Amino acid sequence: METIMLSPQTDENAVKTAADLILQGEVVGMPTETVYGLAANALNGDAVAKIFRAKGRPQDNPLIVHIAAFDQIYDLCPAVPPQAKLLAEAFWPGPLTMIVPKGDCIPDEVSCGLETVGIRLPSHPLARDLIRTAGVPLAAPSANTSGRPSTTTAEHVLRDMNGKIAAILDGGPCGVGVESTVVTLALDKPRLLRPGGVTLEQLETVLGEVEVDRALYEKIGDDVRVSAPGMKYRHYAPKAPVTVVRGDPQRTAEYIAAHISGPTGVLCFDEYGDLFPTCVVERFGSQNDLAAQAREVFDRLRAFDDTDVQQIWAQCPSDEGLGLAVANRIKKAAGFHVIELS
Incomplete structure (x- = not known):
């Protein structure tokens, strides 16, 4: 066709x-x-x-x-x-x-x-x-x-x-x-x-x-019958595995920078891209601009598939307002592999 x-x-x-x-x-x-x-x-x-x-x-x-x-x-x-x-x-x-x-x-x-x-x-x-x-x-x-x-x-x-x-x-x-x-x-x-x-x-x-x-907020079992799309299966995922780090943006950026090894991609807020000079960096909006993050998140995740990164670290917003949707998509892209920084 x-x-x-x-x-x-x-x-x-x-x-x-x-x-x-x-x-x-x-x-x-x-x-x-x-x-x-x-x-x-x-x-x-x-x-x-x-x-x-x-x-x-x-x-x-x-x-x-x-x-x-x-x-x-x-x-x-x-x-x-x-x-x-x-x-x-x-x-x-x-x-x-x-x-x-x-x-x-x-x-x-x-x-x-x-x-x-x-x-x-x-x-x-x-x-x-x-x-x-x-x-x-x-x-x-x-x-x-x-x-x-x-x-x-x-x-x-x-x-x-x-x-x-x-x-x-x-x-x-x-x-x-x-x-x-x-x-x-x-x-x-x-x-x-x-x-x-x-x-x-x-x-x-x-x-x-x-x-x-x-x-x-969590991965649900394969035996659960769902009534809406996007609830059950792995979604939104690039080829490389994703790890999400949540918490204060400055702290999550520093945590990611301290744990980088090998060919790595980083999905981050605009303000922190310069902290990862050895990585493939995809900025998806300012830490306070949830609308930009929503517009950019899928495009930026897709961009990693054109690189040779073997792992991806990701920042994501809190759950207030539109942040709940953006955070949900990033966490599902990671299969709910999330590190919470208190």
């Missing part, structure tokens, strides 16, 4: 071409404000199965369905929880996925046999234009090989998916840089399953108390 690159900047028919491919049962790389996704017709189980094959994705890792307007949720969910309307008013379009009871129209290939489904209304104009033009909701996980860092540019997608999908719709670099926040509304209390661009603190302003799933 030849993967074609579609650019709306040079081809006025790019979105229609991508939509036509989706309606033919193909998979298309789609830009969103969070990361690029692999989009297929969410109502076509055979098309959705192609996503799993292209990614090498485990068959028990459910997908998120993307819609272009809030009212479309009623076609996918038999009983929309009142909390969903409140969250939509506050955060949609945007980087928030809500887990709700699924309707019969959602094939098992999307939900992996669960009775729930994740639904999101992205804010990226090309994503919504593609959904409207196709006329169907789109199932779309991140457009990376399963386990690797997520893709935040069309070039990233091409590198992982060339020859595996029909096309890539180029919408430029992603603005948020980490996947959407996932909150389930299908339990007795709302629960945060994956942190993202909408913070826990923001959710609490709308919902009140929000439980936090343990998968945010």
Whole structure:
């Protein structure tokens, strides 16, 4: 299969071409404000199965369905929880996925046999234009090989998916840089399953108390059935093993500098890059600029794969605000191999 690159900047028919491919049962790389996704017709189980094959994705890792307007949720969910309307008013379009009871129209290939489904209304104009033009909701996980860092540019997608999908719709670099926040509304209390661009603190302003799933802080067992992507398997990882050091940024930088040996990569805050002159250094934003860290973290992790480093040390932020999402991605890239400095 030849993967074609579609650019709306040079081809006025790019979105229609991508939509036509989706309606033919193909998979298309789609830009969103969070990361690029692999989009297929969410109502076509055979098309959705192609996503799993292209990614090498485990068959028990459910997908998120993307819609272009809030009212479309009623076609996918038999009983929309009142909390969903409140969250939509506050955060949609945007980087928030809500887990709700699924309707019969959602094939098992999307939900992996669960009775729930994740639904999101992205804010990226090309994503919504593609959904409207196709006329169907789109199932779309991140457009990376399963386990690797997520893709935040069309070039990233091409590198992982060339020859595996029909096309890539180029919408430029992603603005948020980490996947959407996932909150389930299908339990007795709302629960945060994956942190993202909408913070826990923001959710609490709308919902009140929000439980936090343990998968945010620790590796969960292979026998655990999950209801959202990014909870169970090794994710976001470059080829070299990653060790995370958490605590005061100055102290973590000094700790890393004292433990370097052999061909080493360092993912660090901008302020500390000069402390590692013998290493391959990837700076991913100032220690106080969480938005920059979110935009840069996957790109910088991917950059290590073009080097000969045999190990990677990483700083990461605390868990406040957007830092919870950035820290979660870095810790999962390390398989939760974390050194905590008190």
